[in-house]
Amino acid sequence: MPGINSRFDGKRVLADLNALRAIGAYKTGVHKPTFSEPHLRSLDWLAEQLPDAGLVATIDGIGNVLGTSAKAGPKLLAGSHLESQNHAGWLDGPLGVIYALEAARVINTDPGTNGAVEVAAWCDEEGHFGSFLGSRSFVDAVTDADIDAARDRSSDRTMRQALRDAGFAGRARLTAEPSRHIGYLEAHIEQGDTLESSGLKIGVVTSIVGIWQYRISFTGAQNHAGTTRMAVRRDAGLALARFCVAIDDSFPALCGPRTVWTTGRITLDPGAPSIIPGGAEMLFQIRDDNPEVIARLEAQLHRLAAEATAQGRCDVKVERIRTGVPAMMTPAFQDAIEAASAACAGGKSIRMPSGAGHDAQVLATVMPAAMLFVPSIGGISHHWSENTDDADIVTGAEVFVETCRRLLAG
Amino acid sequence: MPGINSRFDGKRVLADLNALRAIGAYKTGVHKPTFSEPHLRSLDWLAEQLPDAGLVATIDGIGNVLGTSAKAGPKLLAGSHLESQNHAGWLDGPLGVIYALEAARVINTDPGTNGAVEVAAWCDEEGHFGSFLGSRSFVDAVTDADIDAARDRSSDRTMRQALRDAGFAGRARLTAEPSRHIGYLEAHIEQGDTLESSGLKIGVVTSIVGIWQYRISFTGAQNHAGTTRMAVRRDAGLALARFCVAIDDSFPALCGPRTVWTTGRITLDPGAPSIIPGGAEMLFQIRDDNPEVIARLEAQLHRLAAEATAQGRCDVKVERIRTGVPAMMTPAFQDAIEAASAACAGGKSIRMPSGAGHDAQVLATVMPAAMLFVPSIGGISHHWSENTDDADIVTGAEVFVETCRRLLAG
Structure with missing residues (x-):
């Protein structure tokens, strides 16, 4: 039915997002863990929409949904994910999938537009069973042994059992065909307040930061x-508190403009009210897209540890337990998003790194990749109150479709 | 057999302590939780020694051992406890019991010495089942319902079951007879390094500090x-770290000469490496024997909380969850210990508060009470490596016996 769907329709985008929100609704958000019944229903819902966008739907052996086109010309891969964090928001994931679906509907059915958009929903971006297992499977970075070992962090159900329960066991896993796609495009809510606080509508993602953990x-x-x-005390807990404060006092002079650092977990040993803790441990994380910044900050951690140890009360040891790899987004794709923003969003865009991880960082290992952000109200995410103004959702979708058009036009 | 035992015997004191160490030995210490088999064997061992000190032994319905004398004249109650913390030291408890036993052997069998020493081993001073249940039972501050509710913090065995297993169920619980005793005397290792670091041999305890917890x-x-x-972060963990440091920076100017304070437990919520903690909590304890000092420090806690809250990042709430009552030791008894130290320990004594809790604070609610400390090597306690030089153990025992003599002489 060429032409029938070929006009961008913001109301349709909002209706689709609300249809997905109705599946597994929790307050104003959703509770849709990977391979839960509402997640599986959401995958089926998407598979049912894809033919209207001129796509053949497949749900593969790891739960990735892929819509492939037989249309001539270049193919752009686009998408995001459909599962959610526990009791979380309605847009984290679905927004990028529905933008991709809308782009496919507009472009694939229009014989006047060059090429096609192929739609993907990557399974388990939220990491219930592992780390980006769906998109990593697509770039051939997940082994069968990895799947054998994976378990739901909440229920302890094995991934193999979950795949059997879903009816996906025994299916092949789809992987990227070399040179089939000109690249990958993903939209997401910002999950921060940069856009909202500056009245902007589109974030043009320059990189996805790496996470270094200590x-x-x-x-x-x-x-x-x-x-x-x-x-005469040698209180390890007090040494830890002083270390946290020393980090917070000294990092601002050394960090980059968007570096973030977090102490997410603290443990005192033995952790009893009448015992001076003899041991203490903190999990500390730094995120940036510039390894030189990380090197400076890591050197500072070691300097602070040496200074604290030299005071003779407690020994401080800094151990890196995770090394980040920032994913740089393709510059030509960034230019296309910026141009589309100029055309559809009054130029209200800004280039910015992504502090959160996304499937785009995985796809970027095998093809050009880019991302765009829309504003998050109050910067809230991973919570059921996560939201974006309907008008901003529609503007983001227009920019996304226009970016796809420009990328396919070459 | 009057006179047979009437000479102080330091070798006998050491032999007795080593006999108790052999029951439930763990490395160079012991593992003797309340109502464990080695603890019960230690109670029996003590009951067997008491007749040689002219005492009639009873093990009562809560596991207290009491040796009572029929000798004419004043009675002094003396003792400590026989159970240990898990995998802990050999002297914490037994030292005070054996000193009392030695004093009873020397004094009770000597017709030339006025009055008698009655020996007690209070059950569960180490709090496996509760808080000073044995000595509190003796001063009539434990109800049957309290015992019904008590459980072993390590094994979850009820106290009732433990009493049945020990064969103590159904026995009466002994309580203090009004005006039977002129007072209570207890010896203990210091568990700190005040004596060792100043070359002193005897601590004359002035008070047992109260514990205020927040x-x-x-x-x-x-x-x-x-x-x-x-x-834009409102990081509760960072606010907690800054609060710990602010306490440590400001308390020294406000505290008393022996005040101690400790943050024993810290919890971040949710405590995940990729989430900025929205909540944090610390358990904080202050010990002192002067409620005015506590009032100053508590006011400072509230001032720091108000200042931190006023900065607008995090709300800080200070809640007192335990109010301490310091126990003042009887001045005339302190004088007697000091005089005995002058006679038997070259005057190498110092008056000092006890930072740890002891049964003496419970006995002090119904009769005059006092304590003396002997040095702890390295200040170590609640660990199997806890120790005191044999010579210091013997000196302490001599001072203890001489103190008993002086108190009974009136």
Whole structure:
């Protein structure tokens, strides 16, 4: 039915997103863990929409949904994911899938537009079973042994069992055909407040930052909290608190413009109210897209540890337990998003890194890749109250479709 | 057999302590939780020694061992406890019991010495089942319902079951007879390094400090550790770290000479490496024997909380969850210990508060009470490596026996 769907329709985008929100609704958000019943129903829902966009739908052996086109000309891959964090928002994932679906509907059925958009929903971007298992499977970076080992972090159900329960066991896993796609495009809510706080509508993602993670351990002397004088204590918990403050006081002068760092977990040993902790540990994370910035900050961590150790109360050890690899987004694709923003969003765009991980960083290992962000109200995400103004959702969709058109036009 | 035992015997004191160490030995210490088999064997061992000290032994319905004398004249109650912390030291408890036993052997069998020493081993001073249940039972501060509710913190065995297993169920619980005793005397290892670091041999305890405990809660905003800019974060964990440091920076100017304070437990919510903690909590304890000092420090906690809250990032709430009552030791008894130290320990004594809790604080609610400390090597306690030089153990025992003599002499 060429031409029938060929005009962009913002109302249709909103209706589709609300249809997905109705599946597994939780307050104003959704509860759709990977391979849960509402997640599987969402995959089926998408597979049912794809033919209207001129696509043949497949759900593969790891739960990826892929819509492929027989149309002549270049192919652009686009999508995101359909599962959610537990009791989380309605847009994190579905927004990018529905933008891709809308682009496919507009472009694939229009004989006047060159090439086609192929739509993907990558399974388990939210990491219930692992780390980007769906998109990593598509770029051939997941082995059968990886799947054998994967378990749901909430229920402990194995991924194999979940695949059997879903009816996906035994299906082939689809992988990227070399040179089939000119690249990958993904839209997402920003999950921060950069766009909202500056009145902008589109974030042109320059890179997806890498995550460097550290275990910082403090060894003092466990002792009685009543009988040990303050002057002779070697309190590992206090050393940890001073270290956190020293990081926060010294990092701003050394970091990049968008570096973020977080102490997410603190443990005292033994953690009893009447015992001076002899040991303490913190999990510390730095995110940036510039390894030189990370090198400076990591050197500072070691300097602070050496200074604290030299004071003789506690030994401080800094151990890197995760090394980040930033994914740089393709510059020509960034230019296309910016041009589309100028055409459809009054130029209200800004180039910015993504502090969160996305499937685009995985696809970027095998093809040109890019992302665009729309504003998040209050910067909230991973919570059921996550939201974006309907008008911003529609503007983002227009920019997305226009970007696809421009990329396919070459 | 009057006179046979009437000479102080330091070798006998050491032999007895080593006999108790052999029951439930763990490395150079012991593992003797309340109502464990080695603990029960230790109670029986003590009951077997008491007749040689002219005492009639009873093990009562809560596991207290009491040796009572029929000798004319004043009675002094003396003792400590026989159970240990898990995998802990050999002297914490037994030292005070064996000193009392030695004093009873020397004094009770000597017709030339006025009055008698009655020996007690209080059950569960180490709090496996509760808080000072044995000595509190003796001062009539434990109800049957309290015992019904008590459970072993390690094994979850009820106290009732443990009493049945030990064969103590159904026995009466002994309580203090009004005006039977002129007072209570207890010896203990210091569990700190005040004596060792100053070359002293005897600590004359002036008071047993009270413990005031606080829950300090920090409420910020949970958010994504990758997408939330540093400038807009409301990180409850960082607020907690700054609070710990502010306490440590400001308390020294406000505290008393022996005040101690400890943050024993820290919890971040949700405690995940990629999430900015929206909540944090610390358990904080202050020990002192002067409620005015506590009032100053508590006011400072509230001032720091108000200042931190006023900065607008996190709300800080300080909640007192345990109010301490310091136990003052009887001045005339302190004088007697000091005089005995002058006679038997070259005057190498110092008056000092006890930062740890002891049964003496419970006995002090119904009769005059006092304590003396002997040095702890390295200040170590609640660990199997806890120790005191044999010579210091013997000196302490001599001072203890001489103190008993002086108190009974009136």
